[in-house]
Amino acid sequence: MCLTWIDELSRYSSHEIVGVVTELGSKVEKFEVGDNGGVGCLVGSCGSCNNCANDFECYCPKQILTYASPYHDGTKTYGGYSDHIVADERFVLRWPENLPLNTGAPLLCVGITTYNPLCGRITTYSPLGYFRLDKPGMKVGVVGLGGLGHVAVKMVKAFGAEVIVFSTKGQEALQGLKADCFIVSKDQDQMQSAMSLLDGIIDTVFATHPINAPLLSVLKPHGKLLLVGAPEKPLQLISFSLITGRKIVGGSTIGGLKETQEMLDFAASMVWLLI
Amino acid sequence: MCLTWIDELSRYSSHEIVGVVTELGSKVEKFEVGDNGGVGCLVGSCGSCNNCANDFECYCPKQILTYASPYHDGTKTYGGYSDHIVADERFVLRWPENLPLNTGAPLLCVGITTYNPLCGRITTYSPLGYFRLDKPGMKVGVVGLGGLGHVAVKMVKAFGAEVIVFSTKGQEALQGLKADCFIVSKDQDQMQSAMSLLDGIIDTVFATHPINAPLLSVLKPHGKLLLVGAPEKPLQLISFSLITGRKIVGGSTIGGLKETQEMLDFAASMVWLLI
Structure with missing residues (x-):
């Protein structure tokens, strides 16, 4: 349930990472190698609390931030300071085809923070x-x-x-x-x-x-x-x-993963939003 | 569009008045002489603003309080310090049959303030x-x-x-x-x-x-x-x-007249609420 990609194009801040998928875990379903993807402020949550069950991972008390948080295995997350990132596909956003990686990247933080x-x-x-x-x-x-x-x-x-x-x-x-x-x-x-x-x-x-x-x-x-x-x-x-x-x-803080995906799709439908 | 009643039974505070209808204006439709009724915190509003149109008279900028407000005719409202009150029927609550006048009176202020x-x-x-x-x-x-x-x-x-x-x-x-x-x-x-x-x-x-x-x-x-x-x-x-x-x-402050009526009817359906 993991995938890897190189942050080739854009590394805007510690918690807005976009790039191309380069490796897939065996259970990954929504990505293929070569797809564009994005990781926002979160890379983990408990998956079982009421917030996670309602797609509000951003309010899970066990949320793991993309930057400077202890990950499941005890290592520290380095977010945008990494050259690549391995993440659970639940925390990776599908990148809309017509949304530029570079100008779209900030949406993963300020976009969802204002959209929510x-x-x-x-x-x-x-x-x-x-x-x-x-x-x-x-x-x-x-x-x-x-x-x-x-x-x-x-x-x-x-x-x-x-x-x-x-x-x-x-x-x-x-x-x-x-x-x-x-x-x-x-x-x-x-x-x-x-x-x-x-x-x-x-x-x-x-x-x-x-x-x-x-x-x-x-x-x-x-x-x-x-x-x-x-x-x-x-x-x-x-x-x-x-x-x-x-x-x-x-x-309000950011938003859950489903809402972040909705926001990206909305932004892609409004090209002028990114000008 | 007015009716008169004597506050015979209860005068709990400046803005919670309950009593019996004793006179009716020619256009009054929802009361008959002898009915019980109540007047809460409001006796007037503009009737045409967005709040009034949505039954939120309590947020009308021209609302007239039952006590110590200038009324339409320039006189001052005396609320619970009056012996009787003449009011527009829009601002008079139908009193549920099984709701005691004395123990129910405070609902016109604290009841709607918490119900809303x-x-x-x-x-x-x-x-x-x-x-x-x-x-x-x-x-x-x-x-x-x-x-x-x-x-x-x-x-x-x-x-x-x-x-x-x-x-x-x-x-x-x-x-x-x-x-x-x-x-x-x-x-x-x-x-x-x-x-x-x-x-x-x-x-x-x-x-x-x-x-x-x-x-x-x-x-x-x-x-x-x-x-x-x-x-x-x-x-x-x-x-x-x-x-x-x-x-x-x-x-929030009190509630509009429709909601106050709903609250009274709700309280009457929950007799223990008044014990």
């Missing part, structure tokens, strides 16, 4: 949908315009929703990423203009920042502020800001 | 369900055992879920309210025993209190901490506590 909180599709691993910010016509904010923010903007656009970027990089947001609107969150007039208008926000910022007045207040009732950045210091949360609008502050 | 975050039924006003903590077999925590906490425990039991109370009132929780388990959140051994076990928590505490280590850590992945108490000072929220388990911190 946005996507509310009803699937086996999320039978009731979840945060559901993927509907055309919705207004979705993206806070911060680093790696996660860039991809979040593209994902929101790909779902057909309207994107409002909260950042200092206005020109890049509007021209480069085709965001619909750009707001400087410290500008009170601009913030006032967005009051109670947004269905949700993806917050990608890793620095401690205020969330009550600037962010929760631009959400509609039932709006969702979803954190994918992880500031070290606590955020100050005024509970009244949630209670008066049945709002939520949520967070 | 727990109940995830798929209805016209919440077409996809919402927080969904109403399933038999779930483990649901209740933090604090004041008015809201007492009713929350009963509601969770009524839904068939297991109740874990976090409070100092152990004997009352276990014997009086039939909670399944009682935990002192400052006792690290007790908290350790509940680690990652709960599907959700209803937090009724109005004093500032820690939420990360004691509460978010006893939630399963995808668990929900729902605030109905509103501490004045900010709560300290470590985003990593949410991200690593796709957890959420949410809040």
Whole structure:
């Protein structure tokens, strides 16, 4: 149940590895030698807990990270610092034919990190949908315009929703990423203009920042502020800001393997997502 | 579209009024003189916004509270301090026959405040369900055992879920309210025993209190901490506590009129809820 491939083309970070399959274990079913494949942030999980059974390996308490985790045999995982990788096929993604290996590689981390909180599709691993910010016509904010923010903007656009970027990089947001609107969150007039208008926000910022007045207040009732950045210091949360609008502050990490495959296939169907 | 009744029997607080209908406006359809009825926290809303259209009058920005709000005609609402009340029938609840007026009255505030975050039924006003903590077999925590906490425990039991109370009132929780388990959140051994076990928590505490280590850590992945108490000072929220388990911190206020009626009918079907 293992396969080997050389990371010939792309090694973008410690946990985004793409390449060509060069060897197959005897029980491998979904790959052939010569196929393109990818390994994201995970190379193992227990396989039997409730999370694994529901395709949420990313929340398995025994998950094994692709980089710097003890593997089943006690060795340490080296992720993107390896020249090749041997992995259980469950943790290897089929690479869509029209998805370039080089520009597609970052999707294995930032792609699934932003796709998961946005996507509310009803699937086996999320039978009731979840945060559901993927509907055309919705207004979705993206806070911060680093790696996660860039991809979040593209994902929101790909779902057909309207994107409002909260950042200092206005020109890049509007021209480069085709965001619909750009707001400087410290500008009170601009913030006032967005009051109670947004269905949700993806917050990608890793620095401690205020969330009550600037962010929760631009959400509609039932709006969702979803954190994918992880500031070290606590955020100050005024509970009244949630209670008066049945709002939520949520967070999510990556996604399970099935969802990551779904995200890659979705990205491949939206070529412009990668431009 | 109005009716009048004398608050003969019960006046529990400023915004929980029950009594007997004594006069009807010409267009009133759902009441007759002599019926029992109730008015909860709301006596008005705009009737045309998206929230009103979806039976979420409690999130209408023009909502009129039963107590201390300016009414349509500019007068001030006096709620439970009145001898009688004239109200639009949309804001008057039909009182179930077997529901005692006196013990049932508090449901108009604490009942709907706890029913709404727990109940995830798929209805016209919440077409996809919402927080969904109403399933038999779930483990649901209740933090604090004041008015809201007492009713929350009963509601969770009524839904068939297991109740874990976090409070100092152990004997009352276990014997009086039939909670399944009682935990002192400052006792690290007790908290350790509940680690990652709960599907959700209803937090009724109005004093500032820690939420990360004691509460978010006893939630399963995808668990929900729902605030109905509103501490004045900010709560300290470590985003990593949410991200690593796709957890959420949410809040909710009361509920719309249709949902409040549903809650009353549900309570009437569960007589022991009122004991």
